[in-house]
Amino acid sequence: MRDICVITGGGSGMGLAAARLMGQNYYIIICGRNVMKLESAVEALRQQGIEAEAFPCDVSDYKSVEKLASYAKAKGRVAAVIHAAGMSPHMGEAKTIVEVNALGTIYMNNAFYKVMEEGSCIIDVASMSAYLTPKIVMPVRNYKYSIDNPSYFIKKIMKRVNIFPKKVQKGVAYGISKHFVIWFAKQDAARFGRKGVRVISISPGNFETPMGELEKEEADTYTKYSALKRFGHVEEIAGLFAFCSSNEAGYLTGVDILCDGGLVASGINPLLRKK
Template identity: 45%
Template sequence: MTNVVVITGGAGGMGLATAKLVGREGFHVVLSDVNQDRLDAAVQELAPLGIASTAVCSDIADRASVEALVDTARQRGHVRGVVHTAGVSPQMGDAAFIVRINALGTVNIAQAFLPCVDEGFSLVNVASSAGHMLPGFMLPTGVYKLAFRDPDALTRKLTTRAQRGPKKLRSGMAYALSKNFVMWYTRQLAATYGAKGGRAVSVSPGSFDTSMGQLEKKSGSDKLLDYAALKRFGKPEEVAELLAFLGSGKAAYISGTDILIDGGTKAGFGLKGFIAMARGG
């Protein structure tokens, strides 16, 4: 039977870069994104490389849409894993939109693919270095727990939490909270997936040279390089190597943790850095 890997956000950036690596290992790649034109272009880009792929236009914040994605993937063969790169950043919408896509979308993906989990299955969630930057007292882990019993309430309460501060900071706060949630949620999923022989792990990229990364220069993402050990944006191919590795059998004993890939930004970023970024300087 054909082995299948699903890549959300697979129409570009780190998702498409990961698809090229995974596809070369002989997997049929199911690409998911909200833009059909970009999906079609991605399939055309993969074909000359000898990579078999299927494009599925899907909204990760809509559970029915995600269920349809699962059905398509299972029709293509044995689903061996999901690399969940889909998400939005502060410049792409308001707090409610960001929480809905990043937090609720991750819950939908994790729960909808749970029936596919068996020995060797892997879920690799993309979080963000932003999720590492918030001080501990700002992390509403009590709210995070709603993911397991009332995802809609999780969305509402996280949005409310993000909207407590100044208006200009709300989208950024929603992003940081939603990505911190992704890390927390992935740790909680590890035992559930592990009971079926699968793994769940998250990756937190820093500033990368993708369309989203370039867009976030308007939010000051390039200023994070002031704190980084490596004074440059990362390349999509660099994070793709990590995502592909974590989704492979070579990472068979890695689960329930987050791996930071940020060029040493967090190493140089402390409370002073947080305050400076919050002030816009």
């Protein structure tokens, strides 16, 4: 049985970079909604000698995610899952952002819980925005509904988002959804742990990706406050994904790892544009 690594959002950016690195030791299945992008990425991976294939999947649709999990299981041992698919405030409306980022994480964890075995690892990708959005915004007490009633959970989250002015709702939805990803990965560690499977979240800062390019003008206004004063390179986050999913990190679970070049550590609140 060959080891399988499933990567959502694997058609570009940090997901594709992870596929290049993980492909040295795993059979790669990259997933996303843009079939043409996926096929192009698979071709590039194969040219580098990496065994890979594409599987179209909408992470906000549970049936689609279940099909992905079943397909991956049929291919071999699902040893690693990197759930990097997500939407930024520049990519959709507030409700869609919450559905893709929050529901997508619930669905991925629930579907892959059924097919992952002892010694494997699932990584849910969050964002440094979870640390930068004011805590008072976060409807943490409503997160519990995600476990048994995801549709009700979304209603509660959107009720909070809709309190805010229309012009900031996308940003609020993004911050809440990524904060939830961190919470969900932590609470899910016990469930997966009973099977000997690890769950962690990783919160990237600003990286040189297509998504990062959409946010570059805004991000540039505060990247100067970070310790490294630059955007991250996708190879750097891919290396973190690879280590965290490896046996060398076999005791690492139930935590979030912030990889932001030292921006949050600076104390800057980019949302308020002040030191």
